[in-house]
Amino acid sequence: MTAAAATLPAASALTGCGGSDDGGGSAATGDLSLVYLGDATQQKSFNALFDEFNKAHPEIRIKARGIAAKDWATFANTVSTQIAGGKVPDVVQVATEGQRLFASKGLLEPLDSYIEKDKKTVDAYFADVDPKLRRWTQKYGSTGDGRTYYIPGGYNTVVMYLNTEVFAKAGVDLPSGEWTWDDFRRAGVRIKERTGAFLLPVGYGFPFVDILPWLLTNGTSTLNSAWDKGTFASAEAVEAAGFVKSLVDDGLSPKPGGTFDAGAQLAKDKLAALGGGRWPTLDVRRLDMVDKVRIVSWPVKAGQGTPVGWDGWPILKASKKKQAAWTFLKWLMSKDASRFYASIGGTTVPARNSVAQSASFTDDAPKGTPELAEAIGYATPIPSPNQGAQMQAAVTQGWQAAITGTKPVREALEAANSKLGGLL
The missing domain is CATH 3.40.190.10 (Periplasmic binding protein-like II)
Structure with missing residues (x-):
């Protein structure tokens, strides 16, 4: 959307x-x-x-x-x-x-x-x-x-919807305030070991949720604030993509690009968290899970951030x-x-x-x-220059290659950033 x-x-x-x-x-x-x-x-x-x-x-x-x-x-x-x-x-x-x-x-x-x-x-x-x-x-x-x-x-901003019962079964405390990428990862490891549930379904096709929260919580984005220069190959972006790739590599996320039904798996206690704005609330209501879900801010590396x-x-x-x-x-x-x-x-x-x-x-x-x-x-x-559709395609393809291991992370993001430069 x-x-x-x-x-x-x-x-x-x-x-x-x-x-x-x-x-x-x-x-x-x-x-x-x-x-x-x-x-x-x-x-x-x-x-x-x-x-x-x-x-x-x-x-x-x-x-x-x-x-x-x-x-x-x-x-x-x-x-x-x-x-x-x-x-x-x-x-x-x-x-x-x-x-x-x-x-x-x-x-x-x-x-x-x-x-x-x-x-x-x-x-x-x-x-x-x-x-x-x-x-x-x-x-x-x-x-x-x-x-x-x-x-x-x-x-819409982006937050995380946590399945409180999965956290409780794993003996993991819910975050009471700001939490870090490391906190998030440790929670995922423990949840996987004790319940078998995935931590978060990461992806690449929906940059607003799949990509930008990770970049912004590490102090960067796909473009600079003037929307006239790509920043997708910055050290912070490479670090963010590497972190997300590690969630896939360690089995804390299902393989991206498949048919994983996040809502259904959340309801079955097979998923601990999913990202989104206001719209997941409608699914939470439909699944009769309002009392089982807690909304928290996105975990951070450099500081709080979210696209809007x-x-x-x-x-x-x-x-x-x-x-x-x-x-x-x-x-x-x-x-x-x-x-x-x-x-x-x-x-x-x-x-x-x-x-x-x-x-x-x-x-x-x-x-x-x-x-x-x-x-x-x-x-x-959310960065939205006139060349938005072409820009999104470059960002999506670069992130996909990075987190699925098709190319080395830095190489994938540098190639995508080069495309951004040509478009802008």
Whole structure:
């Protein structure tokens, strides 16, 4: 769900279509076309959210299309093809990975005049949101022209979901605070010896969870903070990949790339931990394991770290329903919308701090759920340059070669980093 967005080959053809910066041009009534990424479960939650909006604003009817793409790259390609063919939605859900790309193509309506006219509403929203989320949206979701193109929505950080019964059977204490890679490894060895369970299923195909937490807890990432230079072959990255490879080599993780069902194995007490953002909570509920699971921060080497990605909600420049679209964006900022989405099983952390700390978010969820919101304090935005899809492919291939032993770790990451340099 956080794979990098692909290029939009034909989208730039719409740059001059419609749009203005005066906050006008259409009535706040009628049908509103909206496109979002979601599988069947997520579509159920989103559709309930849209129905709730329709109850609050019966004069506007949302016609939403959920695209069950396997990642944001596929989603972006699908949407761009539809836009190039003239099927232009009014609003598109855009994750961090695609925000700069969409803005750079001139597809989006600047929101500044709308924000100014509803300043009280917008200020109240951002007063309840971590200020970094607003800064990051401005920095990474714009073209550097000083305009605002997105209202940031829910976000995800990465934590670990621990099976408390596996830890108890192995006689291993749960971490009470920050814990280290060495603590994590020692726990895994003991769990394997005493219960036969795996510690963690490591992988390479989902960098947001499989790769970035290890890099960031060792003080590095795939790119520098400006997203214009690869850092994937740094000594810290090599050390991180070597550590993950050791988990595979020592049998503490199943072989990556197979068909290991983490949820099913967690339920059978054959797995001690899995990584993720808010979304694993839905599986934990489905498996009736809420009371058996504890959420903790990712183990560290150099210091705390986690990637963060967030939803951005823009209005398409070619939309003929801009006022209706803005009415929807305003409603998304409300406490009512945030509480409703959190309570029905939304897969993100509410942007509003007051909701993220409320029962709407923490009820029927594992102990330690507040860590998801607290982690934004030490989070780093997932690197998302315009070349995101190609960059992700290089990172994934390099990490795969490193942790499976196809190439020596350093050689694998240096080859991947060289590809990043060419792309950037």
